[in-house]
Amino acid sequence: MCTVKVLSFLTLVFSFVIPHSAASVIKRTPAGSAISCSSPIEQGLGQQLSSGASISLPGSQAFTNANIRWSSAEHPDFAVVVTPANTQDVVAAVNYANACNYPFLAVNRGHGTAISLNNVHHGININIRNLTSVTFAPDGNSITAGGGVFADQVIRNLAARGKVAATGACACVGGLGTGLGGGFGRVQGFYGLVADNFLEMTVVTADGSTVTANNQQNSNLFWALRGAGHNFGIVTSFSTKIYPLIPNWYAALYIFTRDQLDPVFQLLNRYNANGAQAKELLTYTLITLNPAISRDPVIIVSIQYAGPEADALKYAQPFVDLHPIVVNNQTIPYAELADAVGTGLNSPACVEGGSSKATFPVGALSFNLTTIHQIYDLYSELVTRYPDFSESVIQFESESMLQVRKLGDEDTAYAHRGDNILFALLTQYTSPTANDAIGPQYGRRFRSIVIAGDGPGRRLNAYVNYAYGDETVEQIYGYEDSRLQRLLALKRQYDPQGKFDFFNPIIPINRKR
Secondary structure, three states: OOHHHHHHHHHHOOOOOOOOOOOOOOOOOOOOOOOOOOOHHHHOOOOOOOOOOOOOOOOOOOHHOOOOOOOOOOOOOEEEEEEEHHHHHHHHHHHHHHHHOEEEEEOOOOOOOHHHHHHHOEEEEOOOOOOOOOEEEEOOOEEEEOOOOEEEHHHHHHHOOOEOOOOOOHHHHHHHHHOOOOOOOOHHHHHOOOHHHHEEEEEEEEEEEEEEOOOOOOHHHHHHHHHHHHHOOEEEEEEEEOEEEOOOEEEEEEOOOOHHHHHHHHHHHHHHHHOOOOOOOEEEEEEEEEOOOOOOEEEEEEEEEEHHHHHHHHHHHHHHHHOOEEEEEEEEEHHHHHHHHOOOOHHHHOOOOOOEEOOOEEEEEOOOHHHHHHHHHHHHHHHHHHHHHOOOOOEEEEEEOOHHHHOOOOOOOOOOOOOOOOEEEEEEEEHHHHHHHHHHHOOOHHHHHHHHHHOOOOOOOOOOOOOOOOOHHHHHOOOOOOHHHHHHHHHHHHHHOOOOOOOOOOOOOOOOO
């Protein structure tokens, strides 16, 4: 699942190309000219691009639109936006950036919240949102998609053909970036992580080379791209498996008050079954404020089940028997499920800009009831003491891990297949000057509580896509020395100068190489 859905529950009662903004610069010089760093950037870079690409400069609406992010806390500083039309345009942008000493960052939907993004200064935004082609393989078992597709495009396009792919659960997040960090999602119980389903990627590396990575070609790079992919290149297209669609899903939502913490989380523990949760079942739970219901934080449980209501009631009815304050349920086509549960493209959860947000994830083994009470109290303290944090939430994602665990360390770089549940504190606030330090303070306290209650010897496992950015490399990418050495060797091979060190880097910028 994804952090962007948290806002939605507060209001819940229950081949194609997407056009982009017009460029602010019209290029008339054919691509392929020698790179000129002494010319204005729109000329020097513009000369290298195809006629379908565009450049946007500060002060233009296109530039502003391309730099709107989901969270206002992360603000990489860009001198220019280039919107490529194809892989060769990405190559040209990387070559220009290298020749003229500009940092660069590939941007799609702008949902990353790692504080390392703030290390981009006077850089080039290589905005890949126009790379949205989708082509079906002749055998109907895979697609090849542009690196700029996002989840809603993939879900609806495939559903129209009776197919489904592993994607993130929020309609507005990128279809690729989720998988570069592993990728939880609704069909995880059937098909594993988003990363587990990739077949091939076309990658522009730090030196401007174009590389094909799969299990036969550049297989070591392919391993790294699936779990630590943000560190190694710009993926301009990818091939992924697709499967027959389960057309209708059952969705239910329940709201409980504090006095029902124990029975609610006892049920969630029973369903999770140490990661052996039913493959059809996904539970997503929040501790959040809802003043219309209670002065104290409430617990919201969302059940999403791949199948008919009659089968889902096995899991839904025990929650109903606890007499929640609010009960909502419906059967919905899969393509409409994100809209129905508040994570659709036009939902409040997907609105860009606005508040500052930060996420503090912790992989856990179970719902320890003492821990749940402690973090409930911590959350209550946060939103009471600091009202600007009233839209913050604690979230718990529980999907089946059985299919995920069919792959191991040797298959992908994703490090946390042994965790059963993803806990996260998502802080949201509107006054960054006053509150930037408060979120991390509570994030550290939250993590300490969860780790202490999760069993002897447990350490922080931080899901890379949610990671705040203050974690160690080991906490994000795994503690095994062999894994880390393999990643570091590949980093030295493909990105020795750290061009791709702006999103939770394997080698932090403040650490010597």
